[in-house]
Amino acid sequence: MIYQSFSSIANAGEETCLNCSTHVVWIAVSIDGGISFTDYQVYIKPDVTVGYGHQFVNVSVDQAGSVYLVYNDNHNMFYSYSTTFGQSWNGPFRINSSPSNTAIFPWSSAGPAGTLDVVWYGSSYYDGVNPPDSYPMTASWQVYFAQNLAATTPNSKWSQTTASGIVHYGGVCESGVTCTGNRDLLDDFGVAASPTTGFATIIYTSDQYVNSANEPAQPFGSGGGCTQSSTNSVECSHTDIAVQTGGTSLLSATTKHHFQITKTDFEQISNNPSLTIQVTNIGNEAINALTAQISGLPLNLPWTPALSLQPGQITTATTGALPATLLLAVGTIYTVTITANLSDGTTETQTVSAIYTLGAGIGL
CATH class of the missing domain: 2.60.40.10 (Immunoglobulins)
Structure with missing residues (x-):
């Protein structure tokens, strides 16, 4: 099985729609090793001005074959799930809760049947008007981690916690290589679960000056390297890793x-x-x-x-x-x-x- 997730318009009739955004979440499924694909609609938002084309619609598959798509609308994080190998879908169901009033850049990792970890960059800031690319410098961002041990149950409970300190202040561009705004957080973001413990490991980017033993300031970019005065800039952009050491894991649901x-x-x-x-x-x-x-x-x-x-x-x-x-x-x-x-x-x-x-x- 090969799965490819994406967002787009609903049909060819919307090609001339001037205010239509990528308001439909799709999954392309191949059962012949990638020779051919069949596209299935995961979720279609009735409001055509709402878009899910924010880097990226993410897909993961648990050990029972259930498929999960995680996506955001520039405000909240949602997921949908399929127990029919992508042919039919349930959802969307919201993942994030306060203080993550904004949730962007989703990534997920599935484990045993019905278990799912999701990470994202979250901010307490949300004004209902501006996209994250235009957030003020007062908006701070952190890495959030959420877990669901019954993800194939509608409206099941998510645990949520922060997995980092502040990694950025201000706007965050979500357009990848086409960005014209701040791209300090790049795209190198993800989560994986240990096959032996079920605990999560998260890789993410920070542009903050820390200069501790575990997070030394390194020279980077075209300037004089990462200094206190260049914090919150590309000069200080670096990769960090957060490792879960306790609490519930994706294997916790298998203890019974x-x-x-x-x-x-x-x-x-x-x-x-x-x-x-x-x-x-x-x-x-x-x-x-x-x-x-x-x-x-x-x-x-x-x-x-x-x-x-x-x-x-x-x-x-x-x-x-x-x-x-x-x-x-x-x-x-x-x-x-x-x-x-x-x-x-x-x-x-x-x-x-x-x-x-x-x-x-x-x-x-």
Whole structure:
């Protein structure tokens, strides 16, 4: 699966609309390795003057295959989610809350099913008139971090915190290389979650003079380097990293489970089906057996390594031997159900979705 997010007008009929902005959020989806794409509308804003073309509409995918788009309207940060591999969408749902009255430059990282981290540059300033590019010098900006452990539940709760001190004062241009305003914060912004702890690491830009042991002032640009007098200018622009060391993580939602389905690939390779499933034991009990179904039909899987699966271990199965009565069609979504028999005599069942795509057999 390949996803490409963007914002645009709604249709060709709006090409001559003088006051139409990029008021529609889109996702382009490829199920054939990028040979072709199908465009789906994620959200269309009825007010055509509102635009979402502010660097950038961001996309991330969790381990269950749910897709998340994060975007902003120069004021608030929103997300939409799809549990159908981009074919249908729920949202938008607002992410930011006060004191981040303005939220721009979204980036996201998804983890286990339904978990999502989002970061942005936020300011308490908002006057309802001026875009961030024209904010006064009294407007200060910080890095904000938000987390949702039930992101595929409508109107679910977001936690929010600041992840930095002040990184900039004044206007922020959101037009990338076409900027004519202040571009000190550049575009090098992002967040990733550790696969072992689930804690977030954020990379961001600051143009503030600090000159501490962890954040020394470095020569940069055409002037005399970063000094107290050149703070809040490109001379002091530098990259910082914030690392989460406590609190909830994207793995916190998995503590109630004994195992995780960490990979599900369903492809047509050389005109033959191939289904790969990976299971990780994240509990404290050994898994003595794993049984599987696809769309309610029994599925025999050759697990490697063979069970039992001890805590912390991973097993993977790949098969082309699917139930004879399963009707296969590229682009169709199937349910995969895994039941684990634990060493304490209990069982746990989890279900994920898998979309049948064209894989390596098309020459990729």
